[in-house]
Structures are given as structure tokens and as C-alpha cells.
Amino acid sequence: MRHARIIVVGFSLCLPVSASAQADFAGPLSPGAFEATLNMGPIAETLRRQMQRPVPQSNSGKQAPAATKPVSVADFRYTPSKSRRSANLENFVSKTKAVDPKGADTLAKLFASQDIIEAMRPPLARYGLRIDNVVDAYTVWLISSWQATRGTTDDPSPASTAAVRRQVMNAMASAAIVTTADDASKQEMAEALLLQAALVESAVEQSQSDPDQLQAVGRAAAQGARGMGIDLAGMTLTDRGMVPAQ
Known part of the structure; x- marks a missing residue:
């Protein structure tokens, strides 16, 4: 997503990479630093089923998932709270500190310097996505994580972004x-999803000149996704959304 810069919002993080033979990525991208509060298993399972038969486009923006009433993306919006956001960011830093104190300090300084979530609003809006919608946040995280495993931040097409969004909406x-x-x-x-996506995207951007580090970032993104029930290696991003990798 390099040209639209949906996720990279003008900040740079010094995210360290281990010099070990495994080149495991250390710091805020460590799976131990990221925990969503809701069970992602059912969502991942439904996405896997949808990948076998991609959801068709709809001019109305609404779909009718099996055994549910028709829904739209707007049904997954919420009213954000500044105090909750502050608490969420503090919690993210606290969890990061457990695996990487230095990375946690970097994050704390970043969060103190700006409202990083609010800063994502304009770039996300270019794709019709919102910061106050859980479907949109998951869509951004899924695309960014998949791209990280391929070592790229190229812009996905509007069609592919919209198709993944529909898949996520129906799964949720x-x-x-x-x-x-x-x-x-x-x-x-x-x-949490938006922060993870921003960190993944930033790490991929910073690692473009270091193939070993770039691969380590990709492995970290894949490991984090597996913790959410998602096998990124088995997916391919297309204008029909995520489909099984060939």
C-alpha cells in the first residue's frame, strides 16, 4: 500500500530484528505483544469457507450471509471513546513491554506524540474505510499482514480491498x-488491529533494503495471523478478495 499509504501514516519506528540464525522478529510485532479481546476463530473459519466461493459484488453494498438477516458494513461501526483509546494504547504498550521493553518505550513515545489512530482516518478514507468500524480494521490488518508475507507494500486495487471487506463483513x-x-x-x-497493521506496514517499509530483516518481518506477520486462525500462506489477494493460493 505504498502509494496510498493507507497504513504508514508518517511515522518511523526503530523495530529491532534479532541477529539469531532464525532471524526471528523481535519487538512490537511479536505475537505475544498482540492480543485481540474477541475470539477470532469463528471469523477465520468463515473466511476460509468464503475463499472457496468468493462473495459476489453488490451495487447496494449489502450482503445476506447464510442464516442471518441482511447486513451492511455500517452495522459494524461503533462510537469511539478517547478515554478508551488511551487505555487501549497503554494496554498495547504494556503487552509489548513483556516481550520487548525497548520497543515498548518507542511505542509509548509515539503514542504520546500524536493520536495515531486518528491519524489513520484520512488515508483509510481514500479506500472508503473508517477507523471506527471493526470490519474495516480487520480488512486493513488482513491485507497488510498478507502483503508483509510477500515483502510488499504496493497498493491493492480498490476492487480487491472492497472484496476483502465484503468477505470480512460476511464472516463477522x-x-x-x-x-x-x-x-x-x-x-x-x-x-489493536489497526495498530498491528500500522506496525507491520512500517516494518516492511523499513526493511526493504535488508532481505533478511524483510523475511523476518514476514514470518512475524504470518505467525501473528496464525494466532488469529489465519494461514496467510494459503491465501492470494485478488480482485475477488482472498482466494486459495495456487
């Missing part, structure tokens, strides 16, 4: 744990 529509969640839970989940 079938997951009661999301549809019944309150605003606080949705905000915590969405902001």
Missing part, C-alpha cells in the same frame, strides 16, 4: 461474539 455477520459486542469491545479489537 455470522460471528455472534462480534455482532453482540458492545462499543468498548469493538473499539479495543479494532484499534
Whole structure:
């Protein structure tokens, strides 16, 4: 997403990479630093089923998932709270500190310098995405994580972004744990996903001149996605959304 810069919002993080033989990525991208508050298993399972038969486009922007009433992306918005956002960012830093104190300090300084979530609003809007919608946050995270495993930040097409968004919407529509969640839970989940996506995108950008580090970032993104029930290696991003990799 280099040209539209949906995720990279003008900041640079010094995210260290281990010099070990495994070149495991250390710091805020460590899976141990990222925990969504809602169970992602049902969403991942539904996405896997959808990949076998991509959801067709709809001019109305609405779909009717099996066994559910028709829904739209707007059904997954929430009313954000500044105090909850501050608490969410502090929690993210705290979890990062458990695996990388230096990275946590870098994050704390970043979060103190600007409202990093609010800064994502304009670039996301270019793709019709919002910072206060859990479907949009998951869409951004999924595309950015998949791109990280390929070592790229190229812009996805508007069609592919919209198609993934529809897939995510239908998956979440079938997951009661999301549809019944309150605003606080949705905000915590969405902001954790947006932060993770921003960090992944920033790390990929910074690693372009270092193939070993770039591969380490990709492995970290793939490992984090597996923790969410997603196998990025088995996916390909197309204008029909995520489809099984050939």
C-alpha cells in the first residue's frame, strides 16, 4: 500500500530484528505483544469457507450471509471513546513491554506524540474505510499482514480491498461474539488491529533494503495471523478478495 499509504501514516519506528540464525522478529510485532479481546476463530473459519466461493459484488453494498438477516458494513461501526483509546494504547504498550521493553518505550513515545489512530482516518478514507468500524480494521490488518508475507507494500486495487471487506463483513455477520459486542469491545479489537497493521506496514517499509530483516518481518506477520486462525500462506489477494493460493 505504498502509494496510498493507507497504513504508514508518517511515522518511523526503530523495530529491532534479532541477529539469531532464525532471524526471528523481535519487538512490537511479536505475537505475544498482540492480543485481540474477541475470539477470532469463528471469523477465520468463515473466511476460509468464503475463499472457496468468493462473495459476489453488490451495487447496494449489502450482503445476506447464510442464516442471518441482511447486513451492511455500517452495522459494524461503533462510537469511539478517547478515554478508551488511551487505555487501549497503554494496554498495547504494556503487552509489548513483556516481550520487548525497548520497543515498548518507542511505542509509548509515539503514542504520546500524536493520536495515531486518528491519524489513520484520512488515508483509510481514500479506500472508503473508517477507523471506527471493526470490519474495516480487520480488512486493513488482513491485507497488510498478507502483503508483509510477500515483502510488499504496493497498493491493492480498490476492487480487491472492497472484496476483502465484503468477505470480512460476511464472516463477522455470522460471528455472534462480534455482532453482540458492545462499543468498548469493538473499539479495543479494532484499534489493536489497526495498530498491528500500522506496525507491520512500517516494518516492511523499513526493511526493504535488508532481505533478511524483510523475511523476518514476514514470518512475524504470518505467525501473528496464525494466532488469529489465519494461514496467510494459503491465501492470494485478488480482485475477488482472498482466494486459495495456487
